[in-house]
Amino acid sequence: MLAKFFPRNILETLKNRLGITQLYPTQYEAVRQGALEGKDLVIAAPTASGKTLVAELTILKRLLEGGKALYMVPLRALASEKYEEFKNFFGVFGYKTAISTGDFDSDDAWLGKYDVIVTTNEKADSLLRHKAPWFDKVSVIVADEIHLLGSDRRGATLEVLLTRTKLMPERPQLLGLSATIGNLEELTEWLGARPVRVDWRPVPLREGVYYNGEIFYNDGQSVSLENHGAPLFDLAYDTLKEDGQLLVFSPTRRSAVSDARKLSAITSKFISPGELKVIRENIRRLKSEHSDKVTLQLLELLQKGVAFHHAGLASEARSTVERMFRDRILKVIVATPTLAAGVNLPARRVVVTDYRRFNVELGYYERIPVMEYKQMAGRAGRPRYDKEGESVLIARSLQELEFLFKEYVEAEPENLSSQLASEPVLRSHLLSVIATSELVRSLDSLGRFLLNTFYSYQNRDYFFVIERAKKILNRLAQAGFLEVRGDKLEPTQLGIRVAELYIDPETAVTGLDFFKKVDQASTLSYLYLIASTPDASTIHLRRGDEEWLEDILKSSSLGPVARPPEDEIEYEFFLQRLKTALLLEDWINEVPEEHIVEKYDVGPGDIYSLIQTAEWVAFALSEIAKLTGFNEHSVRLAVLSKRIEHGVKEELLELVSLRGIGRVRARSLYSHGYKSLIDLVTAREEDLAMIPGIGRALARSIKKQLSSEAEESHEEEEKIQELPEQGLDAYF
Structure with a gap:
């Protein structure tokens, strides 16, 4: 069956090097329905029934035609798994695979050199907002776990992303993959795709x-x-x-x-x-x-x-x-x-x-x-x-x-339902499509865009979502993110920057309110501000937390913007934000990971998640402050963002800029008298190697990074990565 679509040398490689000799029923049906001919499909088939190979063969066909592929997944862990898999599969044919899951403030132009790009849904949305120069060369988009379009937290991102691709002048082929979709036919009708439902499993x-x-x-x-x-x-x-x-x-x-x-x-x-x-x-x-x-x-x-x-x-x-x-x-x-x-x-x-x-x-x-x-x-x-x-x-x-x-x-899976109608979700995506897309620059074109969403397709109450959208537009205009002139919608520079930074518009509003009210803020005040934004993650209160948090509150310097509310429920949220801010304060003051885990009753993974979010919010607020003329706040938040990223006091920021140097190794260097990059430039390699946690390979790497010599070899990099170090230093 594949001989119809691939030349003999490709078929021989599939058979001899990749062991693909026959198609599973899922793969046969997908090919029969036109996957290799460029038809849009959504495949609902059990785990391990061969959906990934359908994607690989479809992508391979598009690559042979000179195209490029974007493979989207919901989680970073899944992105890493697929990257390793695709690197091997497509590498056999001479194609290059890349992965990009972080940094939402970049168009990642470097990805243009790669043939297969693996991202999370949010990163793909960010790349579209930044008008990645290679995006128009993408000839196939694969949405893995497409059923998460119905998830209450992140489903709307995928829905808006798919809506935008639907409306592209030269629309790429779409391939959706899932194990369980109750309303497959409804979803495919909205997408203009063909449904492929297969119940076969390799293991009953x-x-x-x-x-x-x-x-x-x-x-x-x-x-x-x-x-x-x-x-x-x-x-x-x-x-x-x-x-x-x-x-x-x-x-x-x-x-x-x-x-x-x-x-x-x-x-x-x-x-x-x-x-x-x-x-x-x-x-x-x-x-x-x-x-x-x-x-x-x-x-x-x-x-x-x-x-x-x-x-x-x-x-x-x-x-x-x-x-x-x-x-x-x-x-x-x-x-x-x-x-x-x-x-x-x-x-x-x-x-x-x-x-x-x-x-x-x-x-x-x-x-x-x-x-x-x-x-x-x-x-x-x-x-x-x-x-x-x-x-x-x-x-x-x-x-x-x-x-x-x-x-x-004996029950059937629930039908997927759009999550786009909730106001917090809608306001972020409305600003995004207005600020970063030429598709929407008037109330009329906004109406056409919303009419093409899964929400409008499912609910048929176009006027409800339009009325809600108008209220949100007024709020966005009041905040200075866009201007409404009759039927015309014009994003401001602030609105464009907020959309590019991939933050909730209310996060920017919260930051701007803070900048206007506070001239000078303590580090804890900034951390509380970060924890108070809609984009931030917070940690939950445990039994006994209220007492010690209230003791901290009496002696802390949160400032006038963080007065405890009188409402009992709001007060609990207040304490959650305070607890989160205190954890981040301990982190940037180099409190060991194990102490933070014990004190706040969290796991290392929770700390990492909080750090990722807080570092990004601090950076975004710094950019907002710079754009609106609050320069001191901008500088302090930029420094704070770097401190959160690396978990260090300000004095170590120079040292952690080196590859292989995290918070623990940087402190070790500092305590042995190497307090700046200049100190390291003049240091002898053998002296650096004697410092605990450094060793010969890393000492050699430090000296090479500080010289004009070529980049270190891959072998030396691997040696450095193998060097153990305590705590979350391994992340950074």
Whole structure:
């Protein structure tokens, strides 16, 4: 079938070097429906059914025709996974793959040299806002996990991005990929694409519910399990005794850790001496980089063949867990539901311990959507290792057994719904399309744009969204982001800059209000300002936090813009922002990671997430201040942004500008008398090598960076990256 589309040398390479000898049903149907002929498709097919190869073959066809490909994913971790995969696949044919997931204030013109570009949805949207010069050369766009268009937080970004591509004069081919879409036909009608729904899986899936020692399956069969004292124990032992792996979804971080600890008594019995040796090598490496309580908890469990997995773990720890599970070294992973939409980790049996999860923002348990459950269930069954996969929910009563069958096992995924109508979402994207696109420069053209959105297609209430848009336009005009002159919409320089910076317009408004009210601010005031913006992430209050935060409040210098509100609910939000600001203050004052983890009851991954967001908001506010004439605020926020990025006091900023030098190594250099780049220029390489944490390879790198010599070799870079260092220094 492929001989119709590819020359013989390509077909031979696909067969001999990549092992592709026949097409799965999913791939056959996609080709039959026109994927290789440039037709727009949305494919809904189970995990591991071959969707990625459809994308690869489609991209390869477009590359052979002289085009370029953009591959969009929802998460950075998934972007990294796809980048490694595509680098190998397309590299065989001589094509280059690049990845870009950070820096939302750039057009990344350098990407023009690459053939396949992997980004997150937000980064792709940012590149479109910056009018990336290579974007018009893109001939195919792949939207992986396209069902997340219906997600309440980030779905609108994908919707607006797809709407903009729909309206491009020379529209690129669109390929959407998903495991579960209830209203596939509706989505494809909106996109003008063809639906491809395939139920085939390389490993058959059985779904069931465990109750009282027995699994009841959706095919009417049942099986009794040995009693090991608890449902999870029964399921784990039954899986591991047959040399299978188990993926458990637990509703909270705390329950994930607890379940992993309980299961360690069983998993430890199935670890071989060879596997234990590999585990201990990984434990030693992770321990040299992180000594916080969350990581130490993980390391304790790893040597027993089990791990927990959640967003609080450092990225190295998550990657290590994932790699050892793929290598079949680890027997069980207990994860929070966020893993279901992340990296691909198949297991013979998937167990969902609770059909509810805890919503930390609202403070209560909520039901998991059917679509999310189906995503979890889809992880069951590992090709080449398992003859079939099993997904099992746990029931605690007969009534719950019936409920779980009806509401989850036998239920269809929910339909995707547009999230564009909410005001916070709409105001950001309205400013974006007006400020960075020639598509929308009048009320009439704005109406046409909104009419082309999935929201308008689904709801048919065009006038409602137009009226809401007009109210938002008035607010944007009052804030100075655009001018409305009759039917004409004209973005101001401030409005264009806000859109380019990829921040909520209200973040800029919050910053401008602060600049106007405060002439001189403390560092803590700036950090509180950052934590108060709509774009910022904040950490939640724990029991006992209120007392020590109020003690801090009495002696802190937050200034007049951060007076505690009288309203009880608002006061809790106030304390959350204060707690976040204090964490960031500790971070930039070089408090060790393990102390921050303990003090604020967070994980290294949480710290990293907060740092990323806060660093960007500080930079964006600095740019807004510079544009509006608040120069002192601009300079101080720019410096603060760099301090947040590297986690250092201001005196170390010069040193951390060097590759391979993070907060710990910079402090080590400083304490040994090397306080500036000039000091390092005059230093002897052998003296630098003697400083703790430096060594010969890094000392040589420092001297070369400070000289006019050519860039270091790849080999030396690898040696530097292998040098261990405590804390989050590994990130920076």
